[in-house]
Amino acid sequence: MQHETNDVGHRVREIRNWREMSLETVAGLAGISYGHLGKIERGETPLNTRNLLESLAYALRVAPSEFNGQPWERAADPLGAAAHAGLVAVENALDTYELGEDPGGPVREWPEICADVAEMRNAGALHSDYALQGELAPKLLAELHALYVRQPSLRTEVLLALIHCYASAVWVTKRLGGRGLSMLAAKEAQKCAEELDSPQWRGYTTWLRGDATGALSRPQQHQRAVRMADELRPHLDHPEVIQAYGMLHLSAALASAVQADKDNARTHLDEAEDVARRLDTEVGTFGRLWFGTTNVGVWRTTIGLELGEGQRVAEQARLVHIDTIPSQSRRAEFFADLGRVLLAERKTQEEGLEKLLQAEKLAPQRIHADVFVREAVADRLRAAQRDAGGRELRGLAWRLGIAPAGVASSE
Numbered sequence: 001m002q003h004e005t006n007d008v009g010h011r012v013r014e015i016r017n018w019r020e021m022s023l024e025t026v027a028g029l030a031g032i033s034y035g036h037l038g039k040i041e042r043g044e045t046p047l048n049t050r051n052l053l054e055s056l057a058y059a060l061r062v063a064p065s066e067f068n069g070q071p072w073e074r075a076a077d078p079l080g081a082a083a084h085a086g087l088v089a090v091e092n093a094l095d096t097y098e099l100g101e102d103p104g105g106p107v108r109e110w111p112e113i114c115a116d117v118a119e120m121r122n123a124g125a126l127h128s129d130y131a132l133q134g135e136l137a138p139k140l141l142a143e144l145h146a147l148y149v150r151q152p153s154l155r156t157e158v159l160l161a162l163i164h165c166y167a168s169a170v171w172v173t174k175r176l177g178g179r180g181l182s183m184l185a186a187k188e189a190q191k192c193a194e195e196l197d198s199p200q201w202r203g204y205t206t207w208l209r210g211d212a213t214g215a216l217s218r219p220q221q222h223q224r225a226v227r228m229a230d231e232l233r234p235h236l237d238h239p240e241v242i243q244a245y246g247m248l249h250l251s252a253a254l255a256s257a258v259q260a261d262k263d264n265a266r267t268h269l270d271e272a273e274d275v276a277r278r279l280d281t282e283v284g285t286f287g288r289l290w291f292g293t294t295n296v297g298v299w300r301t302t303i304g305l306e307l308g309e310g311q312r313v314a315e316q317a318r319l320v321h322i323d324t325i326p327s328q329s330r331r332a333e334f335f336a337d338l339g340r341v342l343l344a345e346r347k348t349q350e351e352g353l354e355k356l357l358q359a360e361k362l363a364p365q366r367i368h369a370d371v372f373v374r375e376a377v378a379d380r381l382r383a384a385q386r387d388a389g390g391r392e393l394r395g396l397a398w399r400l401g402i403a404p405a406g407v408a409s410s411e
Helices: 008-019 023-030 034-041 050-060 080-096 110-126 130-150 152-176 181-196 199-216 218-235 239-258 262-276 293-306 310-317 328-343 346-362 364-368 371-384 390-400
Strands: none
Touching: 008 023, 008 034, 008 050, 008 371, 023 034, 023 050, 050 199, 050 239, 080 130, 080 152, 080 181, 110 130, 110 152, 110 328, 130 152, 152 181, 152 199, 181 199, 199 218, 199 239, 218 239, 239 262, 239 293, 262 293, 293 310, 293 328, 310 328, 328 346, 328 364, 328 371, 346 364, 346 371, 346 390, 364 390, 371 390
């Protein structure tokens, strides 16, 4: 059965044909059998790990983001047009503004700017509202770059605000498919952190760059994270540095897991957990990273899923105090990962669908942009036919932009 064009397999096949490469060649370069690749292309098996997605991207000589459909291409997403407009505006801002150059134009009073920075940060760290971030960040970047030149007394505050703006630009461009823009935004954030000469913010922006560009090179992500973590060691008496240091080890753990290095991944996870216990609180607030023992548990779920430890992940995830994290977006990511695990097993499929619906309710834009959620739902939809719960599953699939032929018309 041929499936519709929403799944990753169709894009893999399109790019392979464009490259004029055979199934055998691409499969060999990706380290899988050509039969497995054929099933992926036909939509008969999901592409459900970063390792496999990035291996195929390497084999086809494209960025991993080339396999992910864009939210504004999906009619089911009412925020698509706004998100697309925001992405274009962010791209223009990243191309236009340079630290130390006054872009000209009017600038509002500082309290008004601060209020918009706070709203933008809430839109990102709490809700994954890419449309609102895309609306606010470009305007704020213009004013903040002007203020950096015109108001030297505010430079520390302005640099922090610029880091927040560039972080928002990373989230918008990464999730909405701005090719290469997330790297540019992360590097600009690093420039601001260097200008601040703050260990914790240098740590934060190094983590941010890993999050933005890790899929392009996991060895580089690991190397940068470890190097910066080592630089932060002398400053671990400061709680904000501890949080940045811990997040760098979580970044290194993910980079190791994607490279199938289980031992190294667990070593970094254990280091993150050990340092998290030094904090006075279960959930830290620095940089809205929410680092602490709870978030380490969330990362163990993500990394365990990457390593193929499905049922073990599900058992461990039930012990995570996810409600202690104040971010709807972070909770949504956790429920999405847990939902994917549960959806894959017949006896827990109903619970898995419930978790995915819960994730969608908390942060719809984030979940609709998640390629692994879309693959998991598409795979279950193809197998479900008239299973109990099919209506809810088909509703979620439609909102994700998935409509496999032969399933949507089965009623």
